[in-house]
Amino acid sequence: MPEVTTHTRTVPVAGGALDLSWAATTDTGKRREVNQDALLAEYPLFVVADGMGGHLGGEIASASTVDRLRAVVESGAVSPKNIEKALARAVKDIVSHPETTDEGTGTTLTGLYLEASGDEPHWVTLNIGDSRVYLLRDDDIVQITTDHSVVQELIAAGRLSPEEAENHPYGNVITRAVGPSDSVKPDYLRLEVLDGDRFVICSDGLTKELTDFGIRHFLEANPDPARAVEAMMAAALENGGRDNITIVVLDVSRHAA
Incomplete structure (x- = not known):
């Protein structure tokens, strides 16, 4: 596994x-020949x-989607x-092949x-599919996004428990x-910006191998984002x-002017 680097940026906001x-x-993981995951981690x-x-x-x-979003960042x-x-x-791009x-x-x-850019900074999460955003806040880890999957629909309908979902035959089927x-319209959710928050963004290659508790454990044991990413990947x-694995860890420190 190549060495992972922690990047930093200071963002001026109202009051600090x-x-x-x-x-x-x-x-790529241990069982796939090709890595079909892609990531973008550019402020x-x-x-x-x-x-x-x-x-x-x-x-x-995945590559076309990330390339098109990189142009939006730029x-x-x-x-x-x-x-x-x-x-x-x-x-x-996809249909042109x-x-x-x-x-x-x-x-x-x-x-x-x-x-x-406004009076009060905020995060906006976006989601299509079953990759996930987690938030570690006040020692609790919460899945912020809701999977678009057959299994999640069964859970929401009360027909399946989260424990049963872990080994369900339709576990990989997304909706x-x-x-x-x-449709290409994501679900969006607005979140306040709090000091000390830690986010994990990951493909399901991570959540197939680590529980939410496991993710929290490696975050708490590794204050540096690069070390946390490396520890989760190794585990x-x-x-x-069993699948391609992609992980982003993002930490937030907020201070007054």
Whole structure:
């Protein structure tokens, strides 16, 4: 596994500043030949995409989605409207490769961005599919995003318990994706910015191998984002590494002027 680096940035906000630090990595895992995951961790947008589709289809879907979103970051105008325009362009990219993609090709997209231009900064999470955003706050870890999956729908309907869901035969079946046959509008959620918050953005390759408790354990044992990412990746690989694994850890420190 290549060495992971922690990046930092100080963001002026009303009444003070935010010190952000983050690290990210991706790994093919032990059972897959190709890594169909992709990531973008460039302020103010931090996202993970988990591609699906035969041959090169999933790889094309996730890479196109991340490339289109990188252009939004470079434009300096990250917003839901511009994110959705980028995703629509990514879908056109996907269908422009008919030799390797079809209606079953697509990618998850999960992450968050910082909106710091107003009177009070806030995070906006975005989600399509079953990659996840977790938040560690006050020693509690919470899954912020809601999976778009058959299993999650069964849980929400009371027909399946979370424990039963872990080994359900439809565990990999998602109900929404960035792809030719789906809407490209993510679910959004606005979160306040608090000192000490730690976010984990990950593909399901991590959550197949680590429980929420395990993720919290490695965050608490590793204050530095790069070390936390490395520790979680090593544990996920040791536990089987059944899928591609992508992890972003993002820490927030807020202080007054």
